[in-house]
Amino acid sequence: MIHKSKTCLQKIRKRLITFGALCRREFKLAGRLMAIFLLVILIIAGAAFLFLTDLKEARHDLSEESSPMAIISMSIVDEDRSVLGKLARDHFIAVPYVKDVYDDSLEEALARLERDEIILIFFLPFGFFEEARSGSATEPIEIWLNPRTPDEAVKIGDLIRRYERSGRTLYSGLYGYQKLYTEMTGDEDKGWDQTTRFALRTAFEFVGRFQFAKTARVKGYDVVIHSVAGVLVVLAMIPAFGVLSATIKMAYTSFEERLVLASGRSAPVLARFMTAIAWWCILEIPVLLVLEKSGFIQSATSVMAPLFFLAIGQMLVLYTLGRIKADPTTLIQAGWLIFMVVLILGGVLYPTTLFPRWLWKIAEWSPVYPVMCAVTNVLQTARVPAGMWPSVLRPLVGGLLAVSIAEGARLLSARRRHANGGAT
Amino acid sequence: MQKQAQKDACIVPHNNGLVVERLSKSWGAHPVFSNISFTQPRGTIFGFKGENGSGKSTLLKIIAGIVPADEGEVRFESETQNNRMRWSLLIGYVPQELALDERFTVRETLLFWAAARGFPKNERTRWVAIAEQDPLISSFLSKKISECSGGMARRCSLLVGLLGDPPILLLDEPFAGADDASQDMMAERLTACRARGQVILVASHDATLIRNLCDRVLLLQKGALMDEDTDVSR
Numbered sequence: 001m002i003h004k005s006k007t008c009l010q011k012i013r014k015r016l017i018t019f020g021a022l023c024r025r026e027f028k029l030a031g032r033l034m035a036i037f038l039l040v041i042l043i044i045a046g047a048a049f050l051f052l053t054d055l056k057e058a059r060h061d062l063s064e065e066s067s068p069m070a071i072i073s074m075s076i077v078d079e080d081r082s083v084l085g086k087l088a089r090d091h092f093i094a095v096p097y098v099k100d101v102y103d104d105s106l107e108e109a110l111a112r113l114e115r116d117e118i119i120l121i122f123f124l125p126f127g128f129f130e131e132a133r134s135g136s137a138t139e140p141i142e143i144w145l146n147p148r149t150p151d152e153a154v155k156i157g158d159l160i161r162r163y164e165r166s167g168r169t170l171y172s173g174l175y176g177y178q179k180l181y182t183e184m185t186g187d188e189d190k191g192w193d194q195t196t197r198f199a200l201r202t203a204f205e206f207v208g209r210f211q212f213a214k215t216a217r218v219k220g221y222d223v224v225i226h227s228v229a230g231v232l233v234v235l236a237m238i239p240a241f242g243v244l245s246a247t248i249k250m251a252y253t254s255f256e257e258r259l260v261l262a263s264g265r266s267a268p269v270l271a272r273f274m275t276a277i278a279w280w281c282i283l284e285i286p287v288l289l290v291l292e293k294s295g296f297i298q299s300a301t302s303v304m305a306p307l308f309f310l311a312i313g314q315m316l317v318l319y320t321l322g323r324i325k326a327d328p329t330t331l332i333q334a335g336w337l338i339f340m341v342v343l344i345l346g347g348v349l350y351p352t353t354l355f356p357r358w359l360w361k362i363a364e365w366s367p368v369y370p371v372m373c374a375v376t377n378v379l380q381t382a383r384v385p386a387g388m389w390p391s392v393l394r395p396l397v398g399g400l401l402a403v404s405i406a407e408g409a410r411l412l413s414a415r416r417r418h419a420n421g422g423a424t
Numbered sequence: 425m426q427k428q429a430q431k432d433a434c435i436v437p438h439n440n441g442l443v444v445e446r447l448s449k450s451w452g453a454h455p456v457f458s459n460i461s462f463t464q465p466r467g468t469i470f471g472f473k474g475e476n477g478s479g480k481s482t483l484l485k486i487i488a489g490i491v492p493a494d495e496g497e498v499r500f501e502s503e504t505q506n507n508r509m510r511w512s513l514l515i516g517y518v519p520q521e522l523a524l525d526e527r528f529t530v531r532e533t534l535l536f537w538a539a540a541r542g543f544p545k546n547e548r549t550r551w552v553a554i555a556e557q558d559p560l561i562s563s564f565l566s567k568k569i570s571e572c573s574g575g576m577a578r579r580c581s582l583l584v585g586l587l588g589d590p591p592i593l594l595l596d597e598p599f600a601g602a603d604d605a606s607q608d609m610m611a612e613r614l615t616a617c618r619a620r621g622q623v624i625l626v627a628s629h630d631a632t633l634i635r636n637l638c639d640r641v642l643l644l645q646k647g648a649l650m651d652e653d654t655d656v657s658r
Binding site: 011013014015017018020021022024027028029253254255257258259260262263264268318 | 485488489490492508509512515517518520521522523524525527536537538540541542543544584
């Protein structure tokens with residue numbers, strides 16, 4: 001038992017010595033270049049830090065806290081108790097510069113106005129909806145403004161006038177619609193009925209115009225976020241070309257044969273991957289730290305895992321490609337082709353929402369797409385949603401599959417040769 | 425030197441040596457050789473001759489365990505190729521191409537390959553110390569491989585193959601591109617290895633060299649292995 005453990009330890013020690021030697025060789029060859037790249041990346045990252053800090057402040061200035069319209073609170077006095085009150089409430093809540101919407105009686109609302117808690121009262125009189133339906137409303141909607149906030153009052157007054165003009169245009173249009181319908185069908189009652197339906201449909205569509213944006217997986221498009229996410233994804237995939245290049249250079253050469261004999265098949269490959277991972281660290285980590293320090297992301301570690309899985313997956317795929325017996329130039333070109341295809345399908349160069357619907361479906365299955373979504377989510381919300389985690393592993397699974405298929409094909413071919421008994 | 429000689433004597437004067445039985449190999453639809461068998465005792469040098477494409481390199485690679493045979497078996501005393509890790513420790517392989525990293529110096533090359541074979545640090549240091557005294561290589565240890573002449577590089581490649589004193593040495597065109605002086609030095613080294621009981625296989629086009637060096641010369645022709653009688657005096 002002790003002898004077996006000793007032998008096992010000796011084997012492990014031997015493998016570590018071998019692996020260490022291979023890694024040292026890889027790093028010796030790439031070390032100087034790595035140092036130069038790290039220096040360049042740090043300089044660029046430093047400059048980017050200043051730019052991103054300014055950009056974030058500019059974006060902050062454009063946010064809701066400092067929008068052209070002041071942030072207001074308001075009360076809705078709904079004496080009508082119809083669907084209009086609810087529609088109005090939902091509409092005002094969705095407006096970015098409305099902070100609070102209170103449901104009050106008129107007395108309560110006036111009291112709030114006096115206390116300067118609100119700037120505006122939106123008053124729906126009793127019976128307004130029924131009267132509006134028949135076109136004979138006598139009591140109008142009232143809007144009360146706080147006299148102690150003249151700036152906001154002017155802005156809101158201007159906004160209301162714009163809505164009023166739009167409403168009047170719509171109102172005239174509705175009468176035109178009713179008149180045309182009656183002329184064509186001769187049925188005045190049905191004309192009014194259809195006009196009411198048309199009016200309500202128009203109103204609901206306007207009020208619910210953000211409905212799909214609220215429920216969509218893809219949040220509102222932000223070109224800066226998309227660009228930053230794209231850069232991170234591309235940087236994650238670049239080191240795999242080092243694996244491709246080193247594999248092509250060494251594949252099926254006497255040097256590889258000697259190396260395999262000395263250290264086994266897996267150690268040289270692992271050493272190659274270690275170098276690529278070091279490159280990944282050099283390219284990604286300074287950029288992520290800059291994004292974290294400049295406030296673009298809350299935590300660099302939250303986005304590292306998806307990018308790392310993508311990098312490893314890409315390395316595995318390009319390693320498999322490098323083992324194919326073909327002209328090296330062809331293999332390099334194939335590597336770039338794979339790179340461009342997965343970038344485009346993954347929505348890195350253009351958002352997938354620009355694709356035709358059939359391509360969108362294909363793109364959602366590409367390995368890079370979930371990573372791009374995850375990185376974009378982290379940039380927007382500081383975390384990867386739990387539901388995204390299985391699909392974020394897709395590049396890694398794809399890479400492992402590629403290697404397994406290639407290795408399986410090789411073993412099958414060897415077995416077939418063995419079964420056929422070789423020559424003649 | 426005496427300690428080294430004593431140690432060398434422990435390189436096992438065992439029985440049998442290398443046994444190759446019914447080896448066959450084809451590359452796709454192209455058969456290379458079929459049903460090759462021979463036995464090589466310790467302390468001998470066998471030479472392999474044949475035309476280009478006759479399968480000399482392939483045979484050596486199969487014995488080394490780099491390429492799998494379609495059929496047949498290779499044994500060395502009680503070891504078979506089933507345990508690849510143990511088998512690789514028995515093999516010193518010197519390929520036809522240099523198979524050296526041109527960016528390394530000769531010293532770095534020896535250190536790298538010693539580490540790649542899993543030798544601990546003290547053993548690596550010992551091998552470099554031996555190399556510093558070795559007339560085969562001591563004069564250009566600090567030179568980069570890319571700056572070495574063909575002969576120097578060949579000698580370096582040979583020494584890489586000899587690292588660890590493996591009982592089986594496989595040399596594929598070891599003298600190609602080497603000057604006469606280098607060839608003589610290398611031949612002398614191989615003779616010394618034979619004296620220490622190592623099994624040495626040499627594949628070469630150079631008929632004269634093989635005839636002078638080898639105890640037995642085998643000819644690979646049309647997929648079969650046959651003897652070429654040689655009269656070699658040591």
